[in-house]
Amino acid sequence: MSTPRPTSQSARPTGRPTAELRFEDVTVRYGSARRGHTAVDRVSLTVPPGQVVGLVGESGSGKSTLARAAVGLAPLTGGRVLLGGAPVPTRGRRRPLQMVFQDPYSSLDPRMTIGDSIAEAIPPGPSREERRAEVARLLELVHLDPDRAAVRPGLLSGGQRQRVALARALAGDPQVVIADEITSALDVSIQGAVLNLVRELQRELGLSMLFISHNLAVVRYVASHVAVMRDGVIVEEGPAARVLADPHHDYTRALLAAVPGTRTPRRTP
């Protein structure tokens, strides 16, 4: 992967300004009022324009629910999700907030070519020819051969599928991208390439990004801010360097202590 350094092409293709994503008192409850389960409990979180916020937590902590609520896949029980000060549109074809899913094996329709999957996310307007050119541009952006747009996902590896998923998210010309555990289903050797790509795209396009992961080392590498979530509540939040070097909350400390490789390796007997 090439070094993510600002280049002459760093201007966004459409020149749309990036926006701030703000969760205000967001609550998501499932089930009835009495016997329900609160997956996200009055969470407030801001993703500043052009920044990457890492959201860390264990399974069941509500981090994926928060992401799904933002794009309208989970119903809000309370609170608001604002994009640049206005509610995130969850209807209609223009979706300035896009999401990349965890499992690249189930996030692409096995019966559709990757070109069609990407083209589907392009808002209506451009002609067939323009769409094809846009698909080619997006594939190139994620370092895939544009000539392969007619291939079905069954022929691609996990890493390549995840790149297609990234291209599809970018096809919607988003201001903010939510990446939900996008490397946890990938082999370590491929994870690096996808992380490099995420950093490169984020810097080149100036995207705001909510990067969800359970892996602190990965979040540390990608995000400038970190929020730690547990049982539906954000327990700690701040600049990545500060949170990871000087955690204030016990749970953050426990998470940091559990990162493999942080304890001294065993010596050979």
Place this chain on the structure above:
Amino acid sequence: MAAQRTRQPTRRWRQVVRTPLGAGASLLMALVLLLALVAPMLWTDQADAVDTGNILAGPSAEHWAGTDNLGRDILFRSLVAARLSVGLALTATAIAIVLGLLLGTAPMLLGRRLGRLVTASVDIAVAFPGLLLALFFAVIFGVGARGAVLAIGIAGAPSFARLVHTLVAGVAARDYVAAARAAGVGRVRVLLRHVLPNISEPLIVNATIGAGGALLSFAGLSFLGLGVQAPQYDWGRLLFDGIGALYVNPAAALAPGLTVLLAGLAFNLFGESVAKGLGVATLGHLPERRSAGPATSGPPTIRAEEPVVAGDDEAPVLDVRDLWVSFPGADGPVQPVRGVSFAVRRGEAVGVVGESGSGKSLTALAVSRLIEEPGRVEAARLQLLGADLRTGSERAQRQLLGTSLAMVFQDPMTSFNPTRRMGGQLAEVARQHQGMTRRDAFGRAVDRLAAVRIPEARRRAGQYPHEFSGGMRQRAMIGMGLMGSPALIIADEPTTALDVTVQQQVLDLLQAIREADDVALVLISHDVTVVGEVCDRVLVMYAGRIVEDLAAADLATGAAHPYTRALVAAVPDMETDLEQPLAVVPGRPVAPGEVPAGCAYAARCPLADDRCRAEDPQLASFETPDHRVACWHAGEPIPVDGPREPAPVDPVELVEVDAP
């Protein structure tokens, strides 16, 4: 790699015809349809010819099945009736499908509240027997062919709607539907583009079987006099006419009865064989992890020079020499494990790392005799505690493996029987292998659960697997392995499905068990950092071979194989330089079916030269006897030309992912 779900549809359909049953059913189906098409054109005149001199006659050379009360030939009438019978049945099925699709997809299109209403009404309708509904509607729509078609169509709709609803719900939960909706694709479009194509196959199967049912229902309605009315006639009507003359001419009822039978059989058999053909293809086949079926047909046994006594400090707990695992593939056998040799000493922790498809899990399964047919395991030596695992009775082997070897799998949920209490499942091991009484075995189970730090072990032993959290289930799985007195624990990605904090607890537990009882551990993981932290020694696997065998402490700085070094560098840790891009292993792993000549890693290796591409390096000692590397350029510095620039566009290499 995740099992491949997509296959060429045409190939699947071809598979339907390939079985004898499928071919027969297809032929029968084609005959019935052909008959429905051509019979009225050919034989209408004969069927309608009135012969008053020959009324209600029995079978004769002229009229094979006799004649009816107007002297018309019953055989010809039965043949000509095929068009009306099949046509009406297909129309009714079409009505059922269209209504079923509308009702079944309505919940997705209408939103939650209205959708629930539709689902509830469908559920109620499903509760009524189909024939009862048909009779009810037949009364409403009036006697006659049109009324019967509507009645049978509408009566068939609820069950079809239920099926569609279930299938739609299954596909709608997939991420690609969520992705399309998040991208702003409308509901109708999502339904047409993503959902319906992905549920079409089961729908077609059920429609075919449904058509058979409609055919029989129609014959039934006509037979009752509620369906087709004279002068029109279908099979049911002919049956109705024939029954009256049953004692005079049994053939008059038998002929239409036989045609109904054959046509019904054609539809149902065809539907079943389509279902079978498609079903087989969608399941795919991967070696299961259950049931120890010995599939060994090893090369001529090489006797170990000195029979090793179990418990001898010098003898390895596990000794594997030249282990091969092969599966039959489309183009000859595929060998995911190619000549692996290693030994595990008493109390030693050996990590096995590699990417998916490197053969690390299959190596473990081969050792524990869990490779199922058609997989084959061959080895020059395969010894656990000095006992040869390739020979000996299955019973003795099971005894040895059951007591001396503990396996821990990635997903503890599927490793337990969900309908039985934990304590009983653990106790079963001791009763099977150690011949303990029920009470003693249960006592030991509680003791073992406590040993793996499950709080309130006695109460927990009475609970079911779903009442345990993921980490606790994994600990219980380890506890199950400890029911015997294992000398070796093989843990295959034991923490991959767990959260980091829980992962740490499980790793700590494994460590504690090792230290307490001097148990050896083989830890298989894709995570180099986990292995480096827990193990003494690390085996790095690539394309079915061990490419490096080194001390875990040397992993970070002393690795000699370029692949090991790349693997270590590719994983970000808490000290990774944030300014630099992560090191990347270029290219992709080698699939088991397409191992190239020479070193399998050559295509991705920065040090590769012509020799690497021609000659496969063997695992050989490097610097110290304990450090083994399979590389022609072991330890050579990797050329640094800044951060390695990849080709700007990574061409999409095509892989056949259908490999077994």
